[in-house]
Amino acid sequence: MDATNRGRVRVERTAKRVRTYLGGRVVADTTNALLVWEVPYYPTYYFPPDDVDESALKATGATKHSPSRGDAVVYTVTSGTAEAPDAALAYPESPLEQIRGYVRFEWDAMDAWFEEDEEVFFHPRDPYTRVDILASSRHVRIEVDGVTVADSRSPRILFETGLPARYYLPKTDVRLDLLEHTDTATHCPYKGTAEYWAVNGKKDLAWSYRTPLPESEKIAGLIAFYDEKLDVYVDGELQERPKTKFA
Numbered sequence: 001m002d003a004t005n006r007g008r009v010r011v012e013r014t015a016k017r018v019r020t021y022l023g024g025r026v027v028a029d030t031t032n033a034l035l036v037w038e039v040p041y042y043p044t045y046y047f048p049p050d051d052v053d054e055s056a057l058k059a060t061g062a063t064k065h066s067p068s069r070g071d072a073v074v075y076t077v078t079s080g081t082a083e084a085p086d087a088a089l090a091y092p093e094s095p096l097e098q099i100r101g102y103v104r105f106e107w108d109a110m111d112a113w114f115e116e117d118e119e120v121f122f123h124p125r126d127p128y129t130r131v132d133i134l135a136s137s138r139h140v141r142i143e144v145d146g147v148t149v150a151d152s153r154s155p156r157i158l159f160e161t162g163l164p165a166r167y168y169l170p171k172t173d174v175r176l177d178l179l180e181h182t183d184t185a186t187h188c189p190y191k192g193t194a195e196y197w198a199v200n201g202k203k204d205l206a207w208s209y210r211t212p213l214p215e216s217e218k219i220a221g222l223i224a225f226y227d228e229k230l231d232v233y234v235d236g237e238l239q240e241r242p243k244t245k246f247a
Contacts, residue, residue: 023082046102084109121187143231164242168222
């Protein structure tokens with residue numbers, strides 16, 4: 001992949017076939033997408049104009065300015081009976097030459113996204129993010145307000161680039177009587193869809209993946225806790241609470 005940088009924005013090409021749908025129809029389909037890191041955490045897909053359904057784009061007359069990408073033309077996206085207002089941007093005169101004329105869709109405004117034939121949730125997969133899940137015999141104990149809510153000697157530790165290690169514990173090692181299922185759900189492009197529990201009355205401190213994506217199958221049905229919001233003891237030592245965007 002070749003890369004171009006402007007300020008904090010990085011642009012690279014990807015070999016993946018990328019598609020996005022609205023109203024049950026394909027709005028864009030390409031094997032020549034760009035990955036554009038508009039923020040440091042994950043990239044966004046940009047489509048070459050020849051691989052976008054022109055009939056789905058209606059210029060609104062508005063523009064949107066970015067210090068790094070320049071002035072964008074704003075489009076409403078329509079497909080079938082569905083309409084997504086202000087859901088697409090194109091930068092015809094961007095100072096970043098690689099993205100000139102390319103079309104960017106708002107991720108959440110579209111119905112679905114696919115990399116090759118696999119649906120992707122939340123945002124594109126970052127090619128520089130790796131997820132390793134390792135079986136361990138370390139002793140992990142979780143406390144909330146001084147109450148032990150989990151105690152395990154058979155955790156699986158998930159190491160994900162840029163995030164603290166997460167300890168996934170068997171449900172038999174968790175005080176399930178202290179957990180209350182909530183209606184929260186989140187999607188991860190590497191792990192799948194997570195369900196959440198309140199712990200000892202505090203909302204969404206624990207989560208689990210019932211049917212994770214294939215690369216994360218080793219954590220299926222196990223429970224993890226937000227280390228940022230409670231006390232974690234590993235081999236008897238209290239761990240420092242990590243400082244992340246989830247704190």
